[in-house]
Amino acid sequence: MTVSNAPPVNGSDRPNKPATRLLLSLLRRSRGALALALVACVANGVSSVLLVATLNRALSAPAAADLPLALRFAACALVALIARIVSGVLFAGLSQDTMGRMREHVSARVAAAELRDVERVGAAPVQSILTDDATNVSMLFFALPNIVMHGSIVAGCLAYLAWLSWPVCVLALSAIVVGSLGYRFGDIRAIASLEAAGSAQDRLFDYLGSLFAGAKELKLHRERARQFVDGQLGAAINEVRDHRRRAFVAYAIGVGWIIFLFYVFLGAATFLPSIGVHADAQAAAGYVIVFLFMLVPLDGLLNNLPTVNAARVSLERIERVLAEFEEPHHAAALPVPSSGAQVAAFDTLTLRGITHAYFHERDERMFRIGPIDLTFKPGELVFIVGGNGSGKTTLAKVLTGLYEPEGGVIEVDGLPVTRDTRPAYRERFSTVFNDFHLFDTLLGIVDPDDTNESARAAADERANALIAKLALDHKVSVENGTFSTRALSTGQRKRLALVVAYLEDRPFYLFDEWAADQDPSFKAVFYEQLLPELRGRGKTVVVITHDDRYFSLADRVLKLDNGAIVNETRGAPRAVAGSGTVRVPSVQVDVIQTKVDAS
Ligand SMILES: Nc1ncnc2c1ncn2[C@@H]1O[C@H](COP(=O)(O)OP(=O)(O)OP(=O)(O)O)[C@@H](O)[C@H]1O
Structure with a gap:
């Protein structure tokens, strides 16, 4: 973006964060589905915790492992299964809706924008947000059920732990809090890397455009092609890769740190005389099982946080690119004349x-x-x-x-x-x-959705007559408002x-x-x-x-x-x-x- 032909748009003229508002309005409109999906997640979490509690009871007191306990176990498994499917289906729908609406919104905004903004911004950042960033935002809905589900399992396990022994629970909470501080440190670095990856990706899309637009020039000059593919394009690919890798390394270290602290907690629970096995071997075995059970959801919870952060970074990128396009004037929202409508003539x-x-x-x-x-x-x-x-x-x-x-x-x-x-x-x-x-069809002249066959046939006839007049009828024709080639x-x-x-x-x-x-x-x-x-x-x-x-x-x-x-x-x-x-x-x-x- 090296040239501009307009003064920067006054930010105060623009409503704030249209993409975020779109996401929120989508969530509001789908609040029934969202609430049901969240309830299903929590039900899945709760039933999973009950599952482990039932197992724990059955293993610690084999005599009590009778039919009611087995039935309870089966019921919990069934609820967990149904809840998981329900939440998965609903969140998949919400995710695809979000991506579709985000793309519609960005496309409509670009179509309504002033030409000078379209020329100034260029295609690359818009393509980048329409593909990568819209996908990242939609992934929020795959991460969300995992976070709620794993989060509720972790919370349930902590509650169960507190019921078993509150000092152990406090110890586990301390491990989580200390771990989270370390995780947050990595998170800040990761977000900076994700933002840098976003900017590098705009350059990448720009070069990808040149790969097609400059195909002839690249084919005719091998050294130019080498310098372009290995140099400019390759550098942009590597830059995106390196920034992303740095982000995910920071997250991997953060997750590893929290899990390590949990091992510290496990060691303390097992070996510290006041709370460990020395104090009450049976109770200690109970919370060691709970702890081990909690490790997997905790890992799942932490591994889904980067997806949320990537979605946040992408949402901000979408906002920034949209802000480059002046908010369409309200007149742009007026009804457009229908296909073939007569336009007012003028005298001067x-x-x-x-x-x-x-x-x-x-x-x-x-x-x-x-x-x-x-x-x-x-x-x-x-x-x-x-x-x-x-x-x-x-x-x-x-x-x-x-x-x-x-x-x-x-x-x-x-x-x-x-x-x-x-x-x-x-x-x-x-x-x-x-x-x-x-365009490949006579858009604006023949409405592709118009079911009036005779109007379409008349338009085809007029178009084909003109094509013949311009000596092109041996090459191309129009059928149903579409050019044959x-x-x-x-x-x-x-x-x-x-x-x-x-x-x-x-x-x-x-x-x-x-x-x-x-x-x-x-x-x-x-x-x-x-x-x-x-x-x-x-x-x-x-x-x-x-x-x-x-x-x-x-x-x-x-x-x-x-x-x-x-x-x-x-x-x-x-x-x-x-x-x-x-x-x-x-x-x-x-x-x-x-x-x-x-x-
Ligand atoms: N999108 C743009 N952004 C910034 N500057 C531009 C842009 N388009 C054209 N210019 C500048 O405006 C000047 C006039 O360009 P314009 O395309 O109007 O010339 P023209 O007379 O139509 O030329 P030609 O006969 O080559 O088509 C150019 O010298 C160029 O520097």
């Missing part, structure tokens, strides 16, 4: 004194566009031209409402676009950006993106270097047929382009240099049947230095 769309800046942290430089003043009308074709890095795409993102302008205002028919109205404002645009994404060339996929934009049928079209990947003949179709056709349908069409041989077709050509409009060329009026006059460029535009880095 005006940018007044618009500015926007990126801050590059690494070299403390700013890139600014603006102040920009522009007006767009329906039925006009505007080209935006300029060298690489001159700010064309940034202007397009501000114009389409993807970036909130830092200065100035956008007005639609004289009404300013505000934070509340920006989501609706964005719905006026159909775009194909240079780094467009093509996306394994196409970049230029072909851009044509499919154009099909999607056509189907959206919105008042404002924006194409960012769409024609750059098209062959010369299709370039001509795009500039000479498709664009005039859109304009003829009353659409406002803005095209970012380097194709200077087609500049003469635009009504206006705006030249951008270093974030500012340095030249605007207007066309001369020309007659168009039935629609008054439009302009034909009459002035020779500047010679555009295409593909020259202006930054």
Whole structure:
């Protein structure tokens, strides 16, 4: 995360800890199941203690080992079995619910976030929390039954011990308290290591992304591949491994320390004259059995605490990543228009004194566009031209409402676009950006859940007609709103993106270097047929382009240099049947230095 294009969000504007609130609300909603699962855990613990007490009674007084005692033993075993299954099933459900809800929440938050936050944070930390951290939090529900169950067995054993001999119980408690202090020391180190592992994991996900995105570059250069796999990626893998190992070593030492103290206690109980076997051999044998029985649940209890701590660390990481995304404005929660709903047209769309800046942290430089003043009308074709890095795409993102302008205002028919109205404002645009994404289905145009067969068939028909028009029908078709394939060339996929934009049928079209990947003949179709056709349908069409041989077709050509409009060329009026006059460029535009880095 080296660049940012917005001031940090004021933390006080954000509600506290959304992931923790989500977890708590999930727990509240499932409180019946949770209570039952906890009761089942305690029942399991209690029945296990009764089991050992019954055994103890039967072994210490063989004469009393009659049928009632055997029945009691069988009943305890049955209760323990049922309780264990019930708690296991309920906690498994809660765990998977938590993971699913956590993932839904994070995904929804990212989908609703401002584009600038999405670009700034990047995919790696989000992928990391969606996978590893969400799993860690859900593991809480596997640890919880073990902790409650083993905890209740330990507590039951201590109570039984107290009943047998309270000095022995005090001794056992002292061992636990002293042991816990040592354990806590290791726990603090372990938590620090788990946090460090989390940060290292973000880097790991980043490199894992490069493993796929850079597959060609790695294949073509073995030394680069070696340095990447053994160096950067390998180092990130090792870093995560080392931090995790350190955490688990700290826990292993902590558990070992407590168990060791219990052996000390066992030695004391056995050999100290005042409380040990010398005092009362039969009683001592009783609490030695209880103690030995307690060791396994105590071990189980301690071994599950790291899972709780890992869940806590992960929950905090989820909170931190979520906090990077500004809380969606309440307007984002308004109902979205249904598939195919008509979007409000406009008469004038005006940018007044618009500015926007990126801050590059690494070299403390700013890139600014603006102040920009522009007006767009329906039925006009505007080209935006300029060298690489001159700010064309940034202007397009501000114009389409993807970036909130830092200065100035956008007005639609004289009404300013505000934070509340920006989501609706964005719905006026159909775009194909240079780094467009093509979904495999016609989302937003055909609802995959819509059962209306005829509406779906009509949408398929329209899509297939457009695909034929763009000369792609030998390669791809649409059935049930789904493309038959996306394994196409970049230029072909851009044509499919154009099909999607056509189907959206919105008042404002924006194409960012769409024609750059098209062959010369299709370039001509795009500039000479498709664009005039859109304009003829009353659409406002803005095209970012380097194709200077087609500049003469635009009504206006705006030249951008270093974030500012340095030249605007207007066309001369020309007659168009039935629609008054439009302009034909009459002035020779500047010679555009295409593909020259202006930054
Ligand atoms: N997401 C971003 N974060 C920070 N800075 C950015 C970001 N995107 C672009 N920039 C900066 O803004 C400047 C303008 O970029 P922009 O993509 O708007 O240029 P462009 O005119 O569309 O270039 P090209 O013709 O190469 O597509 C660049 O020089 C770059 O330094």
